[in-house]
Amino acid sequence: MGLNEKPLSTLHEKASYELADFAVPTGREEEWRFTPLSRLKGLHDGTAAASGAVNVTVDAAPEVTVETVGRDDQRLGKAYVPADRVSAQAYTAFEKATVLTVPREAVASRPTTITLTGSGDGVAYGHILVKLEAMAEAVVVLDHRGSAVYADNVEFVVGDGATLKVVSLQDWADDAVHVSHHHAQLGKDATFRSFVVTLGGDLVRLSPSVSYTAPGGDADLTGLYFVDAGQHLEHRLLVDHSQPNCRSNVVYKGALQGEDAHAVWIGDVIIRVEAEGTDTYELNRNLLLTDGARADSVPNLEILTGEVAGAGHASASGRLDDEHIFYLQARGIPFDEARRLVIRGFFGQLIEKIEVEELRDRVMSKVEAGLAG
C-alpha cells in the first residue's frame, strides 16, 4: 500500500496485542493530549495491578449463549487488535472474558444485559465478545455501575445480514476511572446500532470504532453525555470505510456544567480508495450550561475516493441560547422550567432512540436530576 493510499490519519497508529509495542504515553501524543494522564490511576504506565474489582453478571435472552472463558479462547481478539497502550494493557491483563453468541438466524426475544459492577478500590481488566452469526438479531445492554479503575476491550462481531443494537451505559460512581474500546466489525449487509450514555465517573475515555468486512454494512453510533464539575468524559469515534456501499451516521450530544467539567469528542471517519458509494455523516454538539466547563470537539473526515454517496460532518459547542429562554419566559414559563425544557429538547430526540424503555426513563431521570442538582 503506497503512501497515497494509506489514510494520513492512521499513519501514526499501531495495532498490536503486545504491551511492549506501545510506549508509555506522556500526554504530548495526539491521541493522549486531551486526557489527564495523572487521573488514569496507572492504567497507562503498567503500575495498576489487577485486583478483580469489577463483577460481571449477565441476564441473557434464552436465544443467547453466555460463556465465561479464559485468555486462550481462540475466538477472542479476532475482530479487534488493540490500538493504544491502555487497550493493549487490558488485553494483556484480563483473566476471564465474557462471550455472548447469538446463533444463525436466531432472534433474541428480549434484551440481554451485562452488568459490570465496580466493588470499590481496586483495578480490573476485562474483555467482552458479542458475536452475532448470520441473520441473527439481538439487543445487548452494557450497564457499568459502582466504583472501579477499569480498562477493557469489547468486540462486537456482526455477521452477514445480522442486526445488533447495543446500549452502553456508563453510570459509574463519582470516583471511577474507565478506559474502554468498543469495536464493531460488520459483515455483509450487517446493521449495527450503538447508543452510548456516559454520566458518571471521574474519568471515562471510551473509543467506539467500526470496520466493515464486506459491502452493505450500516452503522449508527449515537451518544449522550452529561458532564458535571470536575469530570473528564472523552469519546473517540473511528469509522473506517474500507468497503463499498456502506453507511455510517454518528451523532453525539453532551451538556456540561460546573467548574472543570471537561468533554472531549474526537470523530474520525476514513473513506478509503476502495470504499466507493460510502454514505457517512458525523455530528457533535455540546451545550455549555455554566462558566468553567470546557468542550473539545474535533471532527476529522478523510476521503480518499471521489465516488462517495454522501460525506459530511458538523460540530458546534455553545451556551444555552438566551433567545430560547426569553421566548419561553415571555409566555410565563419560569426560568428553571424554561431551561429544563430547552435542555430536554436538546437531548430529547436522541433519548427516544434508546432501544430499551426502562433505560430511556433511567437516562432521562438521571439527566433531570443532574440539572436539578
Added chain:
Amino acid sequence: MSTLEIRDLQVAVEDKQILRGVNLTVKAGETHAIMGPNGSGKSTLAYAVAGHPKYTITGGQVLLDGVDILELSVDERARAGLFLAMQYPVEVPGVSVSNFLRSAVTAARGEAPKLREFAKDLKAGMDALSIDASFAQRNLNEGFSGGEKKRHEILQMELLKPKIAVLDETDSGLDVDALRVVSEGVNRFRASGETGVLLITHYTRILRYVKPDFVHVFAGGRIVEEGGPELADKLEAEGYEAYTKASA
C-alpha cells in the same frame, strides 16, 4: 379593567440611547397603533416592556394595573397579564408546540389544564387560525413559514388570554390571506372588550382589518404625534418623511 401605563420610558441598547421618554396609556377595550419608520424604536419599546435582557432601562416606569412591571422577571410579567407577539419568533429545537403550549397555559393559570379541555381549546384555536393539526407535534417554530409563525403567535395570545397584548409587526411578511386570518384572530381576542391591544406596525395595511381607536406616530425614540384612525390615513398618503426630518 386593566391598564398599561408607560411613563417617560427611556431605554438604551449597549451604550446607545434608543427610547427618549415614551408616554402611553393603553386601557382594556382599546386598540392603539404605534406607527413609525424603521429604526424609530418601535420594537425596542415592545421588547423593553416584555423584559428582554438586551435592553437596559435608563429611566421611567411601566405600570400594569399600578404595579411597576420593570421590577419583575420576564416570566412574571407574562403571568401578570402581558403578552408580546414577536416579530421573529425563535426556533426551539426539540420542544414540541403542544408541550410548549401546555407549559405556558399551566404557568398562566397557575395549574395544569385538564388534558381533554386543553386538547379541545387547542383544536378550536388552531381551526380558527387555519393551522393544521400536525402542528402540535412539530418543534416550536422549527421550519415554520413566516405566516405560520405569526399565526402561531396569535394562537398563543388567544390561549393565554393576557390583559394587554403587544403585537410587534405581526403583519410584516404576511400575504393578504394570512393577514386576514391573523387580523380575525386579533379581532376575536379584543371582542370581549376586556383586553387592551398595542399594535406596532410599519404599514397601514393591517389597520384596514384591525381598526385602531388611537394612532401614535413614533420617531426618534418617542411619540411625536397622536390622533385617531384618521392619522393612519394621513400617514398612508404622506409617509413618514415629515417625521424623520423633524427628528433628525
